Amino acid sequence: MPKLPISFYRHHDVVQIARQLLGKILVTNFDHQFTSGRIVETEAYAGVIDKASHAYKGRTPRTEVIFGEGGRTYVYLCYGIHQMFNIVTNAKDHPHAILIRATDPIEGIDTMLKRTGKIQLDASLTRGPGNVGKAFGFHTSQCGISLTSNEIYIEDDGYVPPEAAVGISPRVGVDYAGEDAALPYRFYIKGNKFVSGKIK
DNA sequence: CGACCGATCGTCT
DNA sequence: GACGATCGGTCGA
Numbered sequence: 483m484p485k486l487p488i489s490f491y492r493h494h495d496v497v498q499i500a501r502q503l504l505g506k507i508l509v510t511n512f513d514h515q516f517t518s519g520r521i522v523e524t525e526a527y528a529g530v531i532d533k534a535s536h537a538y539k540g541r542t543p544r545t546e547v548i549f550g551e552g553g554r555t556y557v558y559l560c561y562g563i564h565q566m567f568n569i570v571t572n573a574k575d576h577p578h579a580i581l582i583r584a585t586d587p588i589e590g591i592d593t594m595l596k597r598t599g600k601i602q603l604d605a606s607l608t609r610g611p612g613n614v615g616k617a618f619g620f621h622t623s624q625c626g627i628s629l630t631s632n633e634i635y636i637e638d639d640g641y642v643p644p645e646a647a648v649g650i651s652p653r654v655g656v657d658y659a660g661e662d663a664a665l666p667y668r669f670y671i672k673g674n675k676f677v678s679g680k681i682k
Numbered sequence: 683c684g685a686c687c688g689a690t691c692g693t694c695t
Numbered sequence: 696g697a698c699g700a701t702c703g704g705t706c707g708a
Contacts (some may be wrong), residue, residue, distance in 0.1 A: 606702090
């Protein structure tokens, strides 16, 4: 199965890319532990004009990677606990990113169970960005890795969700962003049990 | 159901 | 020194 080409991530419209990522397959392969899952929920963060984005307040050591060229990972620690996995998009100095909020597990479910300490597969395994981070083994030390690498990448197996199955809503947990909190930048596959949040 | 709370720590003021 | 792009549990109606 082909990896998405680097050009996919360099497009200027982060909202469109977030939409197109639905149905693609996220793969991590750390230390011979192969895990994959179909992306069923994403959120776009539109850079310096978007109050919800980490890039809104400008460059800091943490957010530097978002200001680089698209096609790399942005992994950050949330609430001191959760490893949040993002994809950097667009060109240098156009700091866009997409948060992967949920996947439908495909391969390496045993590895995901081991990493999360869960006994058996249920919807909580990869539902919500914190759980995705844990199940796929993400860590802030992997921030900045290229999606052309063999450790972290996204595959296209040709599956495209039917248009009627794609849900659009405001983003989750960004009330601090004022009027930008209402932007319709969250995309998900309707009816999929791994989709997080209460907004359907 | 919904509301609330604690965990836990890097980052920026 | 305050605060999260969260989660899972508990408590009360």
